[in-house]
Amino acid sequence: MHIQANYSLLPHNTFKIDVKTQYYVEINKQSDILILRTDMKLAALPWRIFGDGSNLLLTQDIEGVVLRCTFKKIKIMKEDQDNIWISVGAGVKWHDLVTHTVEQGWWGLENLALIPGTVGAAPVQNIGAYGAEARDSITRVQSLNIYDGQRIEFRNAECHFGYRTSIFKQEYINKLLVHRVTFRLRKSHSGKANLVYAPLKEALSDFQKKELTPLLVYKAVIRIRNSKIPNPERQGNGGSFFKNPVVDEAYFHDLLEKYPDMPHHKMINGCYKIPAAWLIEQVDWKGRSHGRAGVSHQHALVLVNLGGAQGSDILELSNLVQEDVNHKFGIYLEPEVITL
Numbered sequence: 404m405h406i407q408a409n410y411s412l413l414p415h416n417t418f419k420i421d422v423k424t425q426y427y428v429e430i431n432k433q434s435d436i437l438i439l440r441t442d443m444k445l446a447a448l449p450w451r452i453f454g455d456g457s458n459l460l461l462t463q464d465i466e467g468v469v470l471r472c473t474f475k476k477i478k479i480m481k482e483d484q485d486n487i488w489i490s491v492g493a494g495v496k497w498h499d500l501v502t503h504t505v506e507q508g509w510w511g512l513e514n515l516a517l518i519p520g521t522v523g524a525a526p527v528q529n530i531g532a533y534g535a536e537a538r539d540s541i542t543r544v545q546s547l548n549i550y551d552g553q554r555i556e557f558r559n560a561e562c563h564f565g566y567r568t569s570i571f572k573q574e575y576i577n578k579l580l581v582h583r584v585t586f587r588l589r590k591s592h593s594g595k596a597n598l599v600y601a602p603l604k605e606a607l608s609d610f611q612k613k614e615l616t617p618l619l620v621y622k623a624v625i626r627i628r629n630s631k632i633p634n635p636e637r638q639g640n641g642g643s644f645f646k647n648p649v650v651d652e653a654y655f656h657d658l659l660e661k662y663p664d665m666p667h668h669k670m671i672n673g674c675y676k677i678p679a680a681w682l683i684e685q686v687d688w689k690g691r692s693h694g695r696a697g698v699s700h701q702h703a704l705v706l707v708n709l710g711g712a713q714g715s716d717i718l719e720l721s722n723l724v725q726e727d728v729n730h731k732f733g734i735y736l737e738p739e740v741i742t743l
């Protein structure tokens with residue numbers, strides 16, 4: 404274990420913001436936490452858990468310790484005729500895991516291809532895309548208490564998964580480090596493609612449903628994502644910056660009267676979800692910039708670093724977008740990205 408002081412977080416956030424943390428340390432196992440806690444200087448500081456920083460906007464240097472889990476083991480736990488259970492270290496890249504599983508012909512994670520970040524963050528965020536969420540496949544999460552190293556295991560129902568959230572992002576944020584995640588996947592003969600997301604169904608319309616394999620779905624997801632979302636390797640970004648807002652039925656009808664073309668999705672509780680990207684397009688922010696920060700011309704929901712932006716530049720831009728949307732539609736856009 405190597406403790407680094409005054410360490411740049413530039414390689415550890417996809418917005419490509421150059422801020423420093425007072426201390427940086429990568430841990431692998433339970434005993435690493437116990438060893439770190441014996442260092443009085445480190446123990447007295449606040450500790451923050453990072454993955455690959457693909458959902459973080461860093462606006463200032465971090466006082467304290469940034470902890471990253473680099474545990475990378477993948478292990479088959481058990482299998483039966485139809486299913487396989489794998490336990491995966493938090494330090495594995497999410498997309499590498501998805502690639503590995505589709506190469507084995509296992510169903511379950513293919514719709515979540517190309518989401519940046521680590522396996523450890525997947526239950527924290529309950530990542531989701533194209534009609535699938537991490538919670539659909541997670542059976543257990545093994546975590547370590549960062550104060551005393553104690554192991555705590557959660558079953559799926561105990562994780563309190565919600566829309567891009569979980570118990571690890573609420574009461575246990577920066578308290579429990581996700582160390583291993585167990586997924587139940589379907590073997591090739593027992594699973595089937597999840598095509599509830601219309602553009603994915605459309606992209607695979609040349610195939611009969613029974614001809615589809617996890618690999619084919621995975622490739623289609625990658626094609627769609629590459630055409631829509633700027634690659635953070637080329638242009639720093641944090642994916643969708645805002646959540647899609649939800650309005651009640653009465654307010655939805657008021658809005659629809661004024662904006663009959665407004666896209667929407669009725670939810671089971673009778674409320675309506677409105678695409679934040681559409682709202683941002685209506686206030687003319689798509690493709691526009693503010694200093695070195697911009698709204699992607701590919702996707703209005705993605706704020707980008709045009710080169711050399713600071714976190715505060717992106718934050719200022721997000722405030723301007725929020726103000727304009729609020730002014731025109733009376734809707735507050737809640738950020739999905741976590742600002743530090």
Ligand SMILES: Cc1cc2nc3c(=O)[nH]c(=O)nc-3n(C[C@H](O)[C@H](O)[C@H](O)COP(=O)(O)OP(=O)(O)OC[C@H]3O[C@@H](n4cnc5c(N)ncnc54)[C@H](O)[C@@H]3O)c2cc1C
Binds near residue numbers: 632741
């Ligand atoms: C281009 C792009 C596209 C994206 N597309 C999607 C998408 O389609 N769907 C989606 O859901 N998200 C998407 N995201 C957001 C992001 O990829 C996910 O939120 C991802 O899970 C973050 O992983 P990370 O390792 O980078 O976590 P970080 O951003 O480093 O951290 C996110 C949160 O998780 C916590 N955390 C991280 N690791 C651990 C751990 N081991 N234990 C405990 N807490 C931890 C952190 O403290 C923080 O609160 C996208 C991001 C980008 C840049």
